[in-house]
Every structure is written in structure tokens, then in C-alpha cells.
Amino acid sequence: MNLRELAASLGLSQTTVSRALNGYPEVSTETRLRVEAAARAANYQPNSRARRLATGRAMTIGHVITHTGETEMVNPIFADFLAGAGEVYAREGYDLLLSIVHEGAAERAYRQMAANGSVDGVMVQGPRVEDPRIGLLQELGLPFLVHGRTGESGGYNWLDIANLRAFRRATEFLLDLGHRRIALINGQEAMDFAARRRRGYEEALRARGIAPDPALMSADVMTEGYGHRAAANLLDRGNAPTAFLVSSVISAIGVRQAAIERGLQLGRDISIITHDDVLSYLNNDAEGPAFTATRSSIRAAGRRCAEILIERIKHPNAPFVHELWEAELMVGRSTGPAP
Amino acid sequence: MNLRELAASLGLSQTTVSRALNGYPEVSTETRLRVEAAARAANYQPNSRARRLATGRAMTIGHVITHTGETEMVNPIFADFLAGAGEVYAREGYDLLLSIVHEGAAERAYRQMAANGSVDGVMVQGPRVEDPRIGLLQELGLPFLVHGRTGESGGYNWLDIANLRAFRRATEFLLDLGHRRIALINGQEAMDFAARRRRGYEEALRARGIAPDPALMSADVMTEGYGHRAAANLLDRGNAPTAFLVSSVISAIGVRQAAIERGLQLGRDISIITHDDVLSYLNNDAEGPAFTATRSSIRAAGRRCAEILIERIKHPNAPFVHELWEAELMVGRSTGPAP
DNA sequence: TGCAATGCCCAAAGCGCTTTCAATTCTGGT
DNA sequence: ACCAGAATTGAAAGCGCTTTGGGCATTGCA
Known part of the structure; x- marks a missing residue:
């Protein structure tokens, strides 16, 4: 059933039927009701x-x-982010076009979307400190929103969490507990979020007169294996750290495992703070938070990002929106006074 | 730049330009080359x-x-599955339309896709033992492929792993090691894959004259917390199991944690076999497999599923394709003789 | 040389909607 | 009774592409 047939069956023009269904005012209430009823009856879908x-x-x-x-790794937090954004898209009548490509192919994907007209706007995730995508999208004139931000955070919309403050705060918390040798198990520091977290960590240390020790910091793609490996190395050296600051729950699980294998008890012999994106399948909250964590829901971020982006698409010339979310510090059972 | 402008700039008709770009034979090689060059120069994208x-x-x-x-949980394996499928889609020129909805809204989503014409086919994941989606899609006449299958596995295309055989094999492996009290930490048994795994487990036990003990079996959404909770309950009772068969690595991490908290050493005091979907961020293979596991790459499955589905879209009347993949049993460090 | 078969290209008709512009009917005010 | 203006409705022109149905040269064959 298409519009022409529906119109014919009602003895009306396509124009009127189209208007009736799209809520235009210049249609009498009577015809509108008739049209709507017929559309429903025929299960008409434009x-x-x-x-x-x-x-x-x-x-x-x-x-x-x-x-x-x-490793061709797909960051698992994307699933939850998409779920959040998808909710809003569905509500607003938008479809979500997903393209999963190798890093080098991203530019072509964006160019194609722009030239093609297959999308009205794009969501940018996981920005690097310097990210060519921003400039590219500005040049292409495609509305976009960045989840996170880059070093240059001026002329575009973004929503980010206060990574620097979160990690400074977490570091201070560990310092207050008496820890002095605190390791940082970070994500790749070409990523903006990781660079900021590191700065937060270093700022907190320096503020207490502690020089950051490069030997205590590592940065890589945040898998479980990486967390395990990095922690194992540090724990097996002399002068091992007494606390770990970890950039993701998945890696924190690896860190915890390494500690446990060495007979260390969390919260007593060793402390761990992780950043928790509140992934649905890694609920850190189950029976009281296992990990002390800086926490911010990636799903909630997805929802809000979608809202802002749609707003931008509707009003391309509105002033830029910058939204910075604080992460909360949840105290769990993985931290305690320095031994 | 659109087709009309491009054609005008070449002094050709839209027809010819369109044909030249789409590889139709009734265009002279000379014009084709001219058109292609102009299209490239103008960065024309239809x-x-x-x-x-x-x-x-x-x-x-x-x-x-x-x-x-x-919990509104989004199964994390979808990210890797999508990555696999997305590779093939990109290669074949297809877009991927993603709709993440609450369970009850799935039917409407499918109906809309069909009525709307926004997709040429759909991928069905995570089928239940009885899944209304199959009948719905058959009725709608929308090409589809099921990753997994249902009890009724006749009139549609599917690709599945041999869940029953994998879990029978894993159970036999534990029995051969002398284990007699083997727990099953399964996914929700309304899901087809989980039902089959359970049958494999029970068959293996019965074949050795062991009656399956309902107290040793549990089924739920496979989070880390669930694995931890289920294992903790079993380990704290009298007559605790000596081995666990777990349906996902994420839950297995919870099980392992529960065991470790009780001072049990993996592979000596307690054995764990898990099913491993080879998620990129939970590499079980890093430095020799930590877990003994039945293994089958979800990403490879995604690739193959996409191929089959596209084939189906091109030839809607071809005979149904059924592909059953064996999972391999990888022996790791989490299993050993019964204590 | 004549005629059918190719080869190559074009005009125009869709695809199924939205939207502009115009026409018609109804009002209310005079 | 007459007319401006509001209220409704329709005809038709796109949107930018693909594809059908020719048309005109050119070629191959007798």
C-alpha cells in the first residue's frame, strides 16, 4: 500500500493525505480523522x-x-553507548547507521557519508588528543558531536566527563590513605581521555611533593590481559606499588587477578581504584561495589549525546554546546590504608 | 555535484553517465574512461x-x-559480532542499520523495517527455544538469517555452533579428570544455545551413570556478578562441586573470583571450563590460555553470517543454508584432576 | 549494394514521497 | 446580495537516480 493507493481509496489527493498524516494544519479535522483511520486500517507505512x-x-x-x-579490538564500551544513544534515536524517529571500520578507513567512511547524504549527522567517539576527524567533519560541513574532546576544544559540540578531575581526586584519595607508590594503568595516551587522566594523576602527586615515576605508569589498549601483565610486572619488581589506578574495569579485573595470584588481599595489602563506565554486564555494584571507582555511566552519556546531536541537526547554527560531567567517586572494598 | 551536472559537464546524457559508472556494457570504453575520470575529479558520489x-x-x-x-543489559558479544558482519557489509557495499530496543518492542521494529523498506534483510541474534521472530519474519517476507537456531530449525537460514556437542565434550573432559560433582553455570535457558548446552551436559553425565543434580545447575543472564554469586552459593554449601562449566568468560571471571576468595587454587582445588567467544578485549589466549574453554570466534561467525545473508538477499529462492560450526576444546590452566 | 545486426547514446518515464502554487468553497461583514 | 479573506483541497513540479524504449550510425554478411 502506497500513498497514491491510499489517497485513491479515500477519494482524496495525495497532497491532502500526506498533509493529514504529517500533521499539517491546513486539513480539516474531519478528513484528518478519516485519513488516519484508513491509514491504520491499511497498515500504511510511508x-x-x-x-x-x-x-x-x-x-x-x-x-x-x-x-x-x-588486535582489531572493538572497544566494548561502544555497545552500551550505542544502547543509550539508540534509545533517543528511536524516540525521535532517527535510524542509526553503524560503520565499523579499521582506523585507517575512517576518513573515507566519513567522506562517503557526507557525499552520499546517507546521514544527517555523525557521532564521534574516542577522540585522540589531536584528532583529524574534527577538522575533516568541519570541512565537510556535516553536523557532529564528539563524545570526549580533543586538545583543541573550541569550535564544535562535545560532551565529556571530567577525566582530569576524576583521576586527580582518585589519586588524592589514595594519597590520603597513605599510599606513596601509586601505579597508573592507563589507556593509550594518544587518546584524549587517557592523556587527561594522566595529567590528573600527576597533578595530584606533584601537589603532595611526589615526583611522578615513569616506571609506575603504563599505557595501552585496555584489555584484561594488559591489566594483568602490567600489574604482574610491577608487583614482581622490588619496591612494588601499594596502589593501582586503572582506567577500565576490564583491565582492573586483570590487575586484581595478578594481585591475587601473588597472595595479596585487596583493600589490605594492595589498593585498586578503577574508572567504571557502568557497563551492564560488569556491574560493579552488585553486592556493594567491589572496586572503589570513579564512575560515570556510558549509557547515560550515549543518551545525552544523541539529544545534543539531534538538537544540532535541527539547528545547525546554534551556539556550540559543551557539557562536562563530573564522575563520582564510589568507595568500594578494593581500597584501604597503605600497608 | 549530482548526476545531471556531471552529465552536462561532459556533454553526455544522464543515462550514459549512469551506465558508465555502474559498469553496464553498452558504453564505449572511451566514454567510460572519460566519465570515470570526470567523476573522480569532481569527487562525484551518487x-x-x-x-x-x-x-x-x-x-x-x-x-x-x-x-x-x-538490567537492560546489552549482551557484549554483539559488539564483536557486529564488527565481523560489518567487515563483510562494507566490502559488499551494504550499510548496517542498528536498532537497539527493549525486548517487547522488537516486533514493531521488524514490522517497521519491512513496511518501510529501509532494509533488504535482517540478522537475528540470540534466538530463544521458541522464538516468535522467526514466524514474524517469514510472514513479512523479509530475508533473514539467524545466528543460532530455534527448536524448530527447518524453514529458514541459520548458522550455529554445535553447543550440545561442545558442552558434552567439556563435561566428558571433566569426568575423565575424575570430577563427579560438576556445576553448570548457564545462560538463561529460554535461550536456545543455553538449552542445548544443558542437554549436552546432562547427556554426558547420564552416559556415565550420574544423575544430573538440579542443585548444581543455575541459569541467568551472564554477567560477572551472576557467576560470582552462583559460584559463591555452591562453594559455601556442604558437598561443594569440584568443577564448574560456565557459559561465558565474563561469568567465568566471577566464578574464578569466588573460588579465589575461598582460598581455592584453579586447576588444583577447583576446575573451570568456560565457553569462550573470543572477545577481543577478553583474550583468553594472552600468555597461554588461562581458562580451559570451548572456543568459537563470534567475530568469525559475524563475518560468515553476513555473507550468507547477502547471498540470500541476492537469491531469495535459493535452498536454505544451515551451517553448524564445531567449537574447539582448548585446554588451559583452569582444569586439573579432581582433588 | 542491400539488409539485418550491433554498438552506442539519448529522451523520458518512473520510484513514492513532499511541497509549491493555484483553485475552490465557506465565512462574516457591509 | 457582494466581496475580501480564511479554510480546504488538488494538480503538478520536483527530489536525483535507474531503466525502458527507441534512434542513429556503423558493421557484418550475402
């Missing part, structure tokens, strides 16, 4: 391809997700 | 909205992912 061509809007938002490096 | 309307094909595949139950 053809989205035709509508998109006619309106020039794609009613679609693009997410380009890159997998990193040799 | 408008996908117009093309879709004209061809009637959406060149898009829909994935409807449901989140389950109260």
Missing part, C-alpha cells in the same frame, strides 16, 4: 526511501567505530 | 537516497538487538 529523497533528510545518524591496532 | 528509491533496494541490513529484562 516508504522511507521516497520520503528521504523528497525531504532531503536522511533521518539517520552515523556512528563510525574504529577498531584499533593489531 | 546520492544514496535517490539511488535507493530508483532501484528499490535499500542496500542496508538491519540488526535488531534487544536488551533483556530488568
Whole structure:
């Protein structure tokens, strides 16, 4: 059933039927009701391809997700972020076009989306300290929103969590507990969030007169194995750290495992603070938080990011939106006074 | 730049330009080369909205992912599955339309995709033993492929792993090591894969004259917390199991944690076998597999599923494809003789 | 040389909507 | 009874592409 047939069956023009269904005012209430009833009865659904061509809007938002490096790893937090954003898209009538490509192919993916007209805007995730995507998208004139931000955080919309403050705060918390040798198990520091977290960590140490020790810091893609490996190395040396600051729960699980294998008890012999994105399948909250953590829901971020992006698409010339979310510090059972 | 302008700039008709770019034979090689060069120079990209309307094909595949139950959990294996499928889609020129909805809203999502014409086919993941989606999609006449299968596995395409055999094999492996009290920490048994795994487990036990003990079996959404809780309960009772068979690495991490908290050493005091979907961020292989596991890459499955689905879209009347993959049993450090 | 078969290209008709512009009918005010 | 203006409705022109149905040269064959 298409519009023409529906119109014919009602003895009306396509124009009127289209207007009635799209809520235009110049249709009498009586006809509108008749049209709506008929549409429902016939289970009429406007053809989205035709509508998109006619309106020039794609009613679609693009997410380009890159997998990193040799491991081809897909960051698992994307699933929860997408779930949050997807909720809002569905509510607002937008589709979500997902493109998972290797890092090097991202630029082509964006260019294609822009030239193609298959999306009205794109979501940018996991920005690097210097990220070519920002400039590219500005040049392409495609509305976009960055979850996170780059060093240069001026001329575009972003939503970020206060990574620096979160990690400074977490470090201070450990310092207050008497820890002096605190390790940082960070994500890749080319990523903006990781660079900020490191700065927060270093600032807190320096403020107490402790010089950051490069030997206590590592940075890599945040898998469980990486957490395990990095912690094992540190714990097996002389002068091992008494506390770990870890950038993701997944890596923190590896760190915990390394500690346990060495007979160390969490919260007594060793302390761990992790950043917790509140992933649904790694609930840190189950029976009281296992890990002390800086916490901020990635899913909630996804929701809000979608809202801001849609707002931008509707009003491309509105002033830029910058939203900075504080992470909360949740005290769990993985921290305690320095031994 | 659109087709008309490009054609005008070349002094050719739209027809010829369109044919030249789409590889139709009735264009002279000379003109084809001229057209291709001009298109490249002008960075011409056909408008996908117009093309879709004209061809009637959406060149898009829909994935409807449901989140389950109260926790609103998004199964993390979807990210890797999508990455695999996405590779193939990109290669074949298809887009991936992702819809993440609450379970109850899935039917509407499918109906809309079908009525709307926004996709050429859909991928169905995580089927239940009886899954209404199969019948719905058959009725809607939308090409689809099921990753997994249902009890009724006849009239549709699917790709599945041999869940029953994998878990029978794993159980036999534990029995051969002398274990007699083996716990099953399964996924929700309304899900087809979990039901089959349970049958494999029970078959293996019965074949050795051991009656399956309901007290040793549990089934739930496979989070880390669930694994921890279930294992803790079993270990704290009298007559605790000496081995665990776990349906996902994430839950297995919880099980391991519970064991360790009780001073048990993996592979000596307690054995764990898990199913490993080879998630990129939970590499079980890092420095020799930590867990003994039945293993099958979800990403490889995603790739193959995409291929089969696209094949189906191209040839809707081809005979049904059923592909059953064996999972391999990888022996790691988490299993040993019964104490 | 004549005629059918190719080869190559074009005009125009869709695809199924939205939207502009115009026409018609109804009002209310005079 | 007459007319401006509001209220409704329709015809038709796109949106930018693909594809059908020719048309005109050129070639191959008798």
C-alpha cells in the first residue's frame, strides 16, 4: 500500500493525505480523522526511501567505530553507548547507521557519508588528543558531536566527563590513605581521555611533593590481559606499588587477578581504584561495589549525546554546546590504608 | 555535484553517465574512461537516497538487538559480532542499520523495517527455544538469517555452533579428570544455545551413570556478578562441586573470583571450563590460555553470517543454508584432576 | 549494394514521497 | 446580495537516480 493507493481509496489527493498524516494544519479535522483511520486500517507505512529523497533528510545518524591496532579490538564500551544513544534515536524517529571500520578507513567512511547524504549527522567517539576527524567533519560541513574532546576544544559540540578531575581526586584519595607508590594503568595516551587522566594523576602527586615515576605508569589498549601483565610486572619488581589506578574495569579485573595470584588481599595489602563506565554486564555494584571507582555511566552519556546531536541537526547554527560531567567517586572494598 | 551536472559537464546524457559508472556494457570504453575520470575529479558520489528509491533496494541490513529484562543489559558479544558482519557489509557495499530496543518492542521494529523498506534483510541474534521472530519474519517476507537456531530449525537460514556437542565434550573432559560433582553455570535457558548446552551436559553425565543434580545447575543472564554469586552459593554449601562449566568468560571471571576468595587454587582445588567467544578485549589466549574453554570466534561467525545473508538477499529462492560450526576444546590452566 | 545486426547514446518515464502554487468553497461583514 | 479573506483541497513540479524504449550510425554478411 502506497500513498497514491491510499489517497485513491479515500477519494482524496495525495497532497491532502500526506498533509493529514504529517500533521499539517491546513486539513480539516474531519478528513484528518478519516485519513488516519484508513491509514491504520491499511497498515500504511510511508516508504522511507521516497520520503528521504523528497525531504532531503536522511533521518539517520552515523556512528563510525574504529577498531584499533593489531588486535582489531572493538572497544566494548561502544555497545552500551550505542544502547543509550539508540534509545533517543528511536524516540525521535532517527535510524542509526553503524560503520565499523579499521582506523585507517575512517576518513573515507566519513567522506562517503557526507557525499552520499546517507546521514544527517555523525557521532564521534574516542577522540585522540589531536584528532583529524574534527577538522575533516568541519570541512565537510556535516553536523557532529564528539563524545570526549580533543586538545583543541573550541569550535564544535562535545560532551565529556571530567577525566582530569576524576583521576586527580582518585589519586588524592589514595594519597590520603597513605599510599606513596601509586601505579597508573592507563589507556593509550594518544587518546584524549587517557592523556587527561594522566595529567590528573600527576597533578595530584606533584601537589603532595611526589615526583611522578615513569616506571609506575603504563599505557595501552585496555584489555584484561594488559591489566594483568602490567600489574604482574610491577608487583614482581622490588619496591612494588601499594596502589593501582586503572582506567577500565576490564583491565582492573586483570590487575586484581595478578594481585591475587601473588597472595595479596585487596583493600589490605594492595589498593585498586578503577574508572567504571557502568557497563551492564560488569556491574560493579552488585553486592556493594567491589572496586572503589570513579564512575560515570556510558549509557547515560550515549543518551545525552544523541539529544545534543539531534538538537544540532535541527539547528545547525546554534551556539556550540559543551557539557562536562563530573564522575563520582564510589568507595568500594578494593581500597584501604597503605600497608 | 549530482548526476545531471556531471552529465552536462561532459556533454553526455544522464543515462550514459549512469551506465558508465555502474559498469553496464553498452558504453564505449572511451566514454567510460572519460566519465570515470570526470567523476573522480569532481569527487562525484551518487546520492544514496535517490539511488535507493530508483532501484528499490535499500542496500542496508538491519540488526535488531534487544536488551533483556530488568538490567537492560546489552549482551557484549554483539559488539564483536557486529564488527565481523560489518567487515563483510562494507566490502559488499551494504550499510548496517542498528536498532537497539527493549525486548517487547522488537516486533514493531521488524514490522517497521519491512513496511518501510529501509532494509533488504535482517540478522537475528540470540534466538530463544521458541522464538516468535522467526514466524514474524517469514510472514513479512523479509530475508533473514539467524545466528543460532530455534527448536524448530527447518524453514529458514541459520548458522550455529554445535553447543550440545561442545558442552558434552567439556563435561566428558571433566569426568575423565575424575570430577563427579560438576556445576553448570548457564545462560538463561529460554535461550536456545543455553538449552542445548544443558542437554549436552546432562547427556554426558547420564552416559556415565550420574544423575544430573538440579542443585548444581543455575541459569541467568551472564554477567560477572551472576557467576560470582552462583559460584559463591555452591562453594559455601556442604558437598561443594569440584568443577564448574560456565557459559561465558565474563561469568567465568566471577566464578574464578569466588573460588579465589575461598582460598581455592584453579586447576588444583577447583576446575573451570568456560565457553569462550573470543572477545577481543577478553583474550583468553594472552600468555597461554588461562581458562580451559570451548572456543568459537563470534567475530568469525559475524563475518560468515553476513555473507550468507547477502547471498540470500541476492537469491531469495535459493535452498536454505544451515551451517553448524564445531567449537574447539582448548585446554588451559583452569582444569586439573579432581582433588 | 542491400539488409539485418550491433554498438552506442539519448529522451523520458518512473520510484513514492513532499511541497509549491493555484483553485475552490465557506465565512462574516457591509 | 457582494466581496475580501480564511479554510480546504488538488494538480503538478520536483527530489536525483535507474531503466525502458527507441534512434542513429556503423558493421557484418550475402
